[in-house]
Amino acid sequence: MAAGKGTRMKSTLPKVLHRLGGRSLLQHVLDAAAGLGDKRTVVIVGHGAEAVTAAVGAAATCVLQQPQLGTGHAVQQAVPALDDANATTLILNGDVPLIRTETAAALAAACGGQRLALLTISLPDPTGYGRIVRDGDMVQGIVEHKDATPAQRGITEVYTGMMAAPTAALKRWVAALKNENAQREYYLTDIVAMAVADGVPVVASPAPDETEVLGVNSPLQLADLERRFQRRQAETLMEAGVRLADPARFDQRGTLACGSDVEIDVNCIFEGRVELGDGARIGANCVIRDARIAAGAVIHPFTHIEGASVGAGALVGPFARLRPGAVLGAEVHIGNFVEVKNSTLADGAKANHLAYLGDATVGERVNYGAGSITANYDGANKHRTVIGADVHVGSNCVLVAPVAIGAGATIGGGSTITKDVAPGSLAVGRGRQAAIADWSRPKKAPKG
Ligand code: UD1
Ligand code: MG
Secondary structure (H helix, E strand, C coil), rough: CCCCCCCCHHCCHHHCCCCECCHHHHHHHHHHCCCCCCCEEEEEEEEEEHHHHHHHHHHHHEECCCCCCCHHHHHEEEEHHHCCCCCCHHHCCCCCCCCCHHHHHHHHHCCCCCCCEEEECCCCCCCCEEEEEEEEEEEEEEECCHHHHHHHHHHHEEEEEEEECCCCCCCCHHHHCCCCCCCCCCHHHHHHHHHHHHHEEEECCCCHHHHHHHCCCCCHHHHHHHHHHHHHHHHHHCCCCEEEECCHEEEEEEEEECCCCCCCCCCCCEEEEECCCCCCCEECCCCCEEEEEEECCCCCCCCEEEEEEEEEEECCCCCEEEEECCEECCCCCEEEEEEEEEEEEECCCCEEEEEEEEEEEEEECEECCCEEEEEECCCEEEEEECCCCCCCEECEEEECCCCCCCCCCCCCCCCCCCCCCCCEECCCCCCCCCCCCCCCCCCCCCCC
């Protein structure tokens, strides 16, 4: 179910498209469902239907609920897309993102195409939730908070919004729903009393953990679930041996594959697909997206890496920026305020201070001086700079691409290099120093 408005988010984005851990709320639910066996997935869309349908893509069939007249009405729109034969229909909520596949599978198994299975939880403050009404041990029905008597409001066992039902019976039940209640809505929860009347067994299975059944209705709840989700991921990593300086200050918004003895300091953000090799160390406050960091590499604090790969034993940062297409070999050093884009640096190359390398091919052991840049863009096109092995580029040089520096060449500090440089040669491209002896500086006129 993903048709609701999400008024309390106070956002133009449909609620189920808000992101948690780098994926939409709805995607979390679809991913949990993807782990179930033979199935068909139907997403009920309504509010922001176009955007939600586009986000679902080929992952599921979308059915439109317009207008939104309640959860029972929502399921009425979906049932024509479901097969009856011995099947179980599992109903999940697009705004309850942290449900685990195992819990969903257990709920479906509790139904087994025969029983109505409800996922429940006991809450110290059940305000707002549908209460599980029992007669002795037997579930008799669910009463919504707004329709509940004071005595029923005292019940702490609540319906989480997730259930599994025999499909053929579900179709019959939802077709018979009425909206005679406090909210003038078609309540899906009314099918529980129908099941009881039909003699279909109703089983209430308790949720294994509160986090799995918490919904997102407000930015506050979204942030709370984000921290719970990050804690889950942090624990998985730490159980595998990753050393997080503080699991409360760690954010993984995608997949993070770590070798052994990886250390991650506080406030790092990992996005997309990131791999950290054995012994890699990530300093505080780094943002790393879609990157591979090889064994033994050290990323110093405040470094930003995207779409790049860092070789074994390389040192990067602090305050470095690796942009897409940066490929660093083994033992490369990239120091503070160095930006690298679409460039390959072979093993042992160094750019330690305040430099830019864009569209460059840099040979082994090159030393690239402080303040030097590749002028790779002529205003219309990008051009390559090729720097051979063992080249020494002095400080504050401008290498105007396209240009090639032969192996072992030296570029004098402050040079602007516009022509290719032969291997082993020295190239200096700047004004010669002039000397005027006994120079007297201009003096200020006396005041008054
Ligand atoms: C529902 C349950 C309540 C349960 C609570 C758990 C009903 C009648 N009540 O109440 O027993 O304790 O969830 O959170 O089912 N939706 C649609 N179309 C609609 C209405 C809702 O798709 O017309 C979707 C919403 O987007 C949401 C879900 O259904 O994902 C639940 O709707 P919501 O309005 O939050 O139901 P509650 O009143 O909280
Ligand atoms: Mg709700």
